[in-house]
Amino acid sequence: MTPFGTRLAAAIEDRGRFCVGIDPHAALLHEWGLDDDVASLERFALTVVEAVAPVVGAVKPQSAFYERFGSRGIAVLERVVAESRAAGALVLMDAKRGDIGSTSQAYADAYLDPSSPLGSDAVTVSPYLGFGSLEPMVEAARRHGGGLFVLALTSNKEGPEVQHARNGEATVAGTMLAHLRAANAGAEPVGSFGAVVGATIGSTDEDLDINGPLLVPGYGAQGGTAADLERIFGAAARWALPSSSRDVLRAGPDRTALRDAARRGNDAVRGLGA
């Protein structure tokens, strides 16, 4: 399988760097005139897939919004994965998994093995049991041509309490970025092991050049702007994937309006990192 980094570079080249989050919040279901039930979840999520997956490089379903409906919600998530990929978009599963190594193996099987119904192109992972606990997922990503996005500098205001803490000279976030730089060493055009860095962090002294992709939530509804991206990422913006959920989803349920919102999102970040 072609490595995730190579596939992502091609997707950015062909379709742009903007990622649409598929987050069926209860409030959005309501705004779309839908009920808060699994039939409405399905209608919402598949409408978004149909509208945006043919035109953007990547989509990012947030697993929690499907999990809250139990097994029938997970079945909808499986369709989101399959139908987005069939339409040519990479699926970045936002599940933020992480556990002791033996359990990480099961997460790797769930999200990175192409034979799994939830098998995605990449998955978000939490390194706070230690980066080494992610090794089964790193190994599965290498084996299956998948990718990881490791939480480094998240978009929420509570993140710095943990991520700016120092581990000797380096911050916790800096330690994660260093692990990712090592995992991506020598990869061309870019590695498969990415970091999550929020568009809302203001600025950072961390070196974001990890030769890997940077998933950038917090763009749009949380306040992050294109100007923030220029300031935070500088040259590292070449591999940045600004991701927006609510700002795009509010354009629905009209499919054309949703697609136009995704196209506008893409246009706004086209020149980033040039």
Ligand SMILES: O=c1ccn([C@@H]2O[C@H](COP(=O)(O)O)[C@@H](O)[C@H]2O)c(=O)[nH]1
């Ligand atoms: O640091 C992080 C990591 C992940 N997220 C997720 O991204 C989306 C953001 O949704 P918006 O509607 O565009 O605010 C959501 O799924 C979060 O769980 C994040 O916001 N920050």
